[in-house]
Amino acid sequence: MSGVGPVEPGEGTRAWDIPDPDTPPSPPPEPPRGRLAQTYTLHRRVVLPIAAAVALLAGGGYLYATRPEEAPPEPPPYPSQVVGMTYLGREPPPDNAPARSFSMGVRLTVQSGPQVTVLGITQPYAGLSLASVPRLPFRTRTSFPHKINITMQVTECAQVPTNAGLPFLDVTMRNTRAIQVHSFILGEHYAQDLSEAVQAICGTNSATSPKP
Amino acid sequence: MRQRSLIAITAALAAGALTLTACGSRDENGGSDSGGGGTTVVIGVDAPLTGDLSALGLGIKNSADLATKQANKEKVVDGVTFKIESLDDQAQPSSGQQNATKLVADKDVLGAIGPLNSSVAESMQKVFDDAKLVQVSPANTGPTLTQGPDWQTGKKVRPYKSYFRTSTTDAVQGPYAAQYVFNEAKKKNVFVIDDKKTYGAGLAGTFTDEFKKLGGKIAGTEHIDPETKDFSAVATKVKNSGADVVYYGGEYPQAGPLSKQIKAAGAKIPLVGGDGIYSAEFIKLAGASSTGDLATSVGAPVEELPSAKEFVANYKAAGYKEAYEAYGGYSYDATWAVIQAVKKVVEDNNGELPDDARAKVTEAMQNVSFDGVTGKVSFDEFGDATNKQLTVYSVEGADWSPVKSGTYEG
Numbered sequence: 001m002s003g004v005g006p007v008e009p010g011e012g013t014r015a016w017d018i019p020d021p022d023t024p025p026s027p028p029p030e031p032p033r034g035r036l037a038q039t040y041t042l043h044r045r046v047v048l049p050i051a052a053a054v055a056l057l058a059g060g061g062y063l064y065a066t067r068p069e070e071a072p073p074e075p076p077p078y079p080s081q082v083v084g085m086t087y088l089g090r091e092p093p094p095d096n097a098p099a100r101s102f103s104m105g106v107r108l109t110v111q112s113g114p115q116v117t118v119l120g121i122t123q124p125y126a127g128l129s130l131a132s133v134p135r136l137p138f139r140t141r142t143s144f145p146h147k148i149n150i151t152m153q154v155t156e157c158a159q160v161p162t163n164a165g166l167p168f169l170d171v172t173m174r175n176t177r178a179i180q181v182h183s184f185i186l187g188e189h190y191a192q193d194l195s196e197a198v199q200a201i202c203g204t205n206s207a208t209s210p211k212p
Numbered sequence: 213m214r215q216r217s218l219i220a221i222t223a224a225l226a227a228g229a230l231t232l233t234a235c236g237s238r239d240e241n242g243g244s245d246s247g248g249g250g251t252t253v254v255i256g257v258d259a260p261l262t263g264d265l266s267a268l269g270l271g272i273k274n275s276a277d278l279a280t281k282q283a284n285k286e287k288v289v290d291g292v293t294f295k296i297e298s299l300d301d302q303a304q305p306s307s308g309q310q311n312a313t314k315l316v317a318d319k320d321v322l323g324a325i326g327p328l329n330s331s332v333a334e335s336m337q338k339v340f341d342d343a344k345l346v347q348v349s350p351a352n353t354g355p356t357l358t359q360g361p362d363w364q365t366g367k368k369v370r371p372y373k374s375y376f377r378t379s380t381t382d383a384v385q386g387p388y389a390a391q392y393v394f395n396e397a398k399k400k401n402v403f404v405i406d407d408k409k410t411y412g413a414g415l416a417g418t419f420t421d422e423f424k425k426l427g428g429k430i431a432g433t434e435h436i437d438p439e440t441k442d443f444s445a446v447a448t449k450v451k452n453s454g455a456d457v458v459y460y461g462g463e464y465p466q467a468g469p470l471s472k473q474i475k476a477a478g479a480k481i482p483l484v485g486g487d488g489i490y491s492a493e494f495i496k497l498a499g500a501s502s503t504g505d506l507a508t509s510v511g512a513p514v515e516e517l518p519s520a521k522e523f524v525a526n527y528k529a530a531g532y533k534e535a536y537e538a539y540g541g542y543s544y545d546a547t548w549a550v551i552q553a554v555k556k557v558v559e560d561n562n563g564e565l566p567d568d569a570r571a572k573v574t575e576a577m578q579n580v581s582f583d584g585v586t587g588k589v590s591f592d593e594f595g596d597a598t599n600k601q602l603t604v605y606s607v608e609g610a611d612w613s614p615v616k617s618g619t620y621e622g
C-alpha cells in the first residue's frame with residue numbers, strides 16, 4: 001500500500017460529462033420574469049441576508065412590543081377622599097386675637113395616601129374673617145391627627161347668619177394627585193357653637209355692625 | 213420504569229380528583245335551598261323600571277345585578293349563589309307595597325334593594341320590617357325614613373330596624389344647596405317650587421329653611437302637578453316675581469320641562485334641584501337653555517373614586533344597555549352590603565344559612581363595613597350611611613360637571 005488513493009476523475013473525464021451527439025442540448029434556464037425577480041436572481045447573495053435580518057428585527061420588535069408589562073401603579077387618591085375633619089369645640093382665643101373674635105378647634109387627619117398640604121381654610125360668610133394656627137400652608141403626616149385652632153372675627157354682623165343649620169369650612173388641599181377645595185360640614189355642634197358665638201358678639205339683632 | 217411511574221401518578225391524581233368531587237357533591241346537597249349549585253339567595257330589587265323615572269330605576273337594577281354576578285364570580289360566600297329578582301314599582305307607593313309583599317312571600321329572598329322614591333319607601337318599610345327582611349335603599353333621601361317624623365326638632369327616632377340606606381339625606385342635601393346658592397352663586401332671592409311628594413316637598417323644605425337662615429328672600433312658592441308637563445302658568449309667576457334663582461324639589465321628568473319653560477317665559481335664571489334632577493335626561497328635556505342649572509347629588513364625583521373606576525369598567529364590560537345613572541354605585545354598594553351580611557350569617561353558622569336567616573341578616577347589616585364603590589360603607593344607629601359626601605353639579609353643554617363637593621362630618 002503506497003498510501004496514494006485512486007486518481008479522481010477530472011472535468012470531462014466522466015462518461016456523463018460527454019455530450020451525446022444525438023441528444024439536443026438542453027436549453028439554458030429561462031431568465032425569471034419581472035424586474036424584481038430578475039434583480040433578486042442577480043443579487044441573491046445580498047438580498048437573502050438582508051431579508052433574514054429584516055425578519056429577525058421584525059420578530060424581535062414584535063416580541064418587545066408584546067412583552068408582558070407590569071400594570072402602572074395606581075395613582076394616589078384625591079385629597080378629599082382621604083382627609084377627614086372633626087369639630088372639637090370652642091377654644092380660648094389666642095393672646096393676639098383681634099376684638100370681636102372667637103376660637104374653635106378642629107382635627108384634620110389624612111387617613112391614607114401621600115402627604116397632603118393644607119393650603120387654605122375659609123368659611124363662606126362675607127361678614128366673618130378667619131385665621132388659623134398652625135399658619136398656612138402646612139404639611140400633614142398621614143394617619144396623624146393635626147389639631148387646628150380656628151379664630152374667626154366678626155367684621156359685619158349683617159353679613160353673618162346667626163343660626164345657620166349646616167355651616168361648613170372650605171379647605172384647600174393638595175397632594176401629588178390634585179389640588180381641591182372641599183367643604184367639611186362639621187355638624188350640629190359646630191353650627192350651634194358658631195351661632196352662639198356670633199350672637200354673643202352681634203346680639204340677636206344682626207343688622208348692625210360690631211363697634212370696634 | 214418511567215412510563216410505569218407516570219401511570220401511577222396519573223392514577224393517584226385521578227383518584228384524588230374523584231374523591232374531591234364526591235366531597236363537593238355532598239356539600240351541595242346539604243344546602244337549605246339546593247339548586248344543583250349550592251344555596252341560592254335571592255336579593256329583591258324594587259325600582260321604577262318603566263315610566264318617566266326608569267332611567268334611574270334601570271341603573272339601580274343593573275348595578276344590583278352586577279354586584280351579585282361579581283359576588284358569584286369571586287365566590288364571596290362559600291356555597292351561596294346570589295341572584296336578583298327585580299320588580300317594577302313605576303314610582304307608585306301602592307306598587308311598591310305590592311312588590312314588598314311579593315318579595316316577603318318568597319322564602320329565598322334575604323334582602324331587598326330599593327326603592328328610588330322616598331314616598332314608595334314609606335309604603336314598603338312596615339311590610340319588610342314585619343317580616344324582618346332587610347331593605348337597603350341606594351336612593352331615598354327623605355330624613356323621616358330613618359330618623360322619624362320629628363327629626364327637625366331634634367327628636368330622632370328610628371322607625372324601622374330593617375331599613376338602611378347608602379345615600380345621604382335631604383337633611384344635608386337641602387342646606388348644602390342653600391349654602392352654595394346663597395354664598396357662592398350669590399343668589400339672594402329664590403322662587404321655590406315642589407311636586408308635593410315626600411321627596412320633593414321635603415327637599416324644598418330643608419333648602420328653604422337654610423336659605424332663610426342665611427338671609428335669603430323667598431320670592432314665591434308654588435306646587436306643581438307631576439302628571440302634567442305644562443308649567444307655563446308657574447313660569448310666568450317666576451318671571452314676574454323678580455327671583456334670581458329657582459329651587460325645585462322633585463324629579464327630572466318635570467324639572468326638565470319646567471326649566472325650559474321658565475327660560476322661555478323670559479326669566480333667564482338658573483334652576484337648582486337635588487339628586488332627583490341629576491340625570492342626563494334632565495339636560496335632554498331642558499334643552500340648551502339649561503346651561504348653568506345646578507343640582508346637588510349624593511356622593512363624590514365618580515372620577516374621584518378609584519373604587520368607582522373599577523365599577524364603571526365592570527359595568528361597561530357587562531354590556532348593560534342603560535347607564536348606571538346617579539344611583540348605580542350606591543345600588544352596587546347596597547347589594548354588596550346585603551351580600552356581606554349574608555356572608556357573616558353563613559360564617560357564624562358553620563357555613564350554612566340558619567332557619568331565621570332573615571332576622572340574622574338584618575341584625576348583621578348594622579355592623580357591615582367595607583370599602584365600596586362610593587367609599588367606606590357602614591351604617592349609623594339610624595340606618596343612615598356614615599359616608600355623607602355630596603356634590604354640586606352644573607350643566608355645562610350636554611353634561612353635568614362637578615363644581616364643588618362636601619363631606620358631612622357631624
